[in-house]
Amino acid sequence: MAIPIESSPPPGWDREGIDGLLGLFPPGRLSEIVGPPRSSGGSSLLLALIARITASEREGGRSGQVAFVDGMDTLDPASVAAAGADLSELLWVKCGGRLRAALSAADLLTRCPGFSLVVLDVDELGPVPASAHLRLQRAVEGSDTILIVRSARHREGTPASLVLTARRLAPRWIGLRPLTRLGGLRTEVSVLRSRLHQTPVPALSPQGRGQGEGSCWTVDWML
């Protein structure tokens, strides 16, 4: 059962909550972020994760390399940089709308040790075949790489260890009538499937939220 948890009003950024959300993705496993790539917040979640991995050096941590396999060439590097990512740590592979090329590229990159995160963004290219899911899962097993497939719809029977769904709640406009600018978007991210933690884990924030199936986060993405 989903547990609705509202984040604070603007600035609306709950660092503990988002850190807990970003910390869900397990290394050596296949994860999925599903939800229509139309203002559901899935891409923003990916950018936050990329920023966390590539730029953690500035926060005293250890930066890592990220490979982004872009099925439809829709990545906006300006957004990536704005999220705080170090672009020099990002390998961008543009596949030009070819699903097969995107799957092959993700497979190759997953088998190349050393990447902290490999993202396969298939946008609306179509469902990823179950065999490809299985192959990717096998490729990433035993490595330290986080592998995430971003797709519009979840396909039953995939070997993903973690499936997050994203959906929009409401946009945030700044200014009374007339509006002056778009301020951001409030979205909800929930755990559709988790094979990692079958039992509830201690709360990550004062409000308390788990990591098992049904857990959810409300995040305000800023523009």
Add this chain to the structure above:
Amino acid sequence: MTRIACVITATEPSTPTALLKVALAHSPRVENAGSARVYFDATGLEGLFGDEAQLGRRLREVAAAAGLDARVGIAGSRIAALAATRLGPSVAVVEPGGDAEYLAGAPLALLELPVEMMARLSRWGLRTLGELTALPTAGVFERLGGEGVRLQRVARGEDPRPLVSWKAAPLFEESVECEWGMESLEPVIERMHELAGRVCARLGASGLAADGFEWTCRLDGGRGHEGALTPAVPMTDPDAVGRLLRLALEARPPSGIVYAITLRAHPTRMAAVQESLTDRSRPNPRLLAATMNRLVALVGTDRIGAPALLDSHRPDAVGLHAYSPHPGPAQSPSSTGGEGRVRGTDPVLALRRLRPPAPAAVTLASGRPVALRSSRLTGRIVAGVGPWRASGEWWSRRPWLHDEWDVELADGTLCRLAHDGSAWHLAGIYD
């Protein structure tokens, strides 16, 4: 007593090693001082070529046979030998022990000093090497430091630096011939793999790596097949090189029966990478190079790399740089240029850019968009802000002008519309 010969030519030799060959024909210790000047050790050559004057004349003859108009100077130091070639006859010999006296009248320019040092000495009124050596050493040291003392010693013909012997760059090349010919690609790849193993072994023994490989195949009918590959990083791993060669040959196989293969490597010194216990692991350069080559074959050269924001306000001003996994100085996000929107670690709403922007039909009411119809999105616009006008490069042949709107469709989708003065486009979708 050491004797040094200097050979110079008035014009650049046709080949870089022409003058070196002339010197190497007379002495094994030759220093290459540029394409038009060499020094060599002329000590103890009397038994072979006669006295030093005869040696000088012989050098001129050999150089002339090679098409070079050479001047020869022989002295006890490099600087004196060079002065002899510049100031003396075509063959000039400075008697042993006479370097300082010979150099006294030589111009300061002979020292080939940096511009700043030359200007400084000129301001002191110095014109010749003799005037420099006549200065008190303590005063020179106070004003110029150790470099000044060194220059004084050189100006007296006391150059302690030994000759740096020239060595030909090693050639890393291996060949194999097959009398019966190879009709299919697989045996060619196997032979190429063997050659790669031999070349890589030699490279490894020399402490080098290869940043490029070239191969030549001799085909039937006297035809040839050539190819080259440039790995992303210098390599010495024969298996990785073999995989790259396989990919290259499969992409462009020889068009005939192969009778001989020659594989040549471009040697380079590979900087050692110190792994860290605390940093996250990074892709192995050799494995990454093989992966990158496969990716390039998959998506194309211009579709892979590290994104970089260009110094432009043009929407989607993005370039791709070569991706390097080696750790470097941390790049501040604010130094990435671009549109000045770099903010740090805020939770940022991502824009999914449509490339190219999708043509759209937009209905306006009172100058504001109220409906959108495009191949990606269609719907009534319930809220929107704009126009955000941006323009630039009006001074170039590609001026641009954009009016951008952020709009919300009835189904809740947030997107960015752009009007370039003539047509509407769906520039991207917020996600």
